[in-house]
Amino acid sequence: MGSLLAKKQAGEECVICEQAKTRGIHLYTSFICTDCEKDLITTDTSNPKYNYYLKKLRKITMPEIFS
Numbered sequence: 442m443g444s445l446l447a448k449k450q451a452g453e454e455c456v457i458c459e460q461a462k463t464r465g466i467h468l469y470t471s472f473i474c475t476d477c478e479k480d481l482i483t484t485d486t487s488n489p490k491y492n493y494y495l496k497k498l499r500k501i502t503m504p505e506i507f508s
C-alpha cells in the first residue's frame with residue numbers, strides 16, 4: 442500500500458514520453474500525460490511523428506491476450 446501511495450505522488454509513467462508525470466489521462470491500463478495527449482491531438486496524421494505515437498499506442502490497444 443505504501444508503494445502505491447508513493448507512486449501516486451511521483452506521478453505515473455507516460456507510455457509515450459516514458460516520463461513520470463502527475464497530470465494526464467488513463468487509457469485502458471496505461472497513462473498518457475497531458476503534454477503527449479495535446480501533442481497527439483494536434484499532430485497531423487501525415488506527420489511522421491504520428492506514426493511514432495500510433496506505435497506507442499498500439500501497445501495499449503493490443504492487450505496481451507493476442508500475443
Ligand SMILES: [Zn+2]
Nearest residue numbers: 455458474477
Ligand atoms: Zn508523455
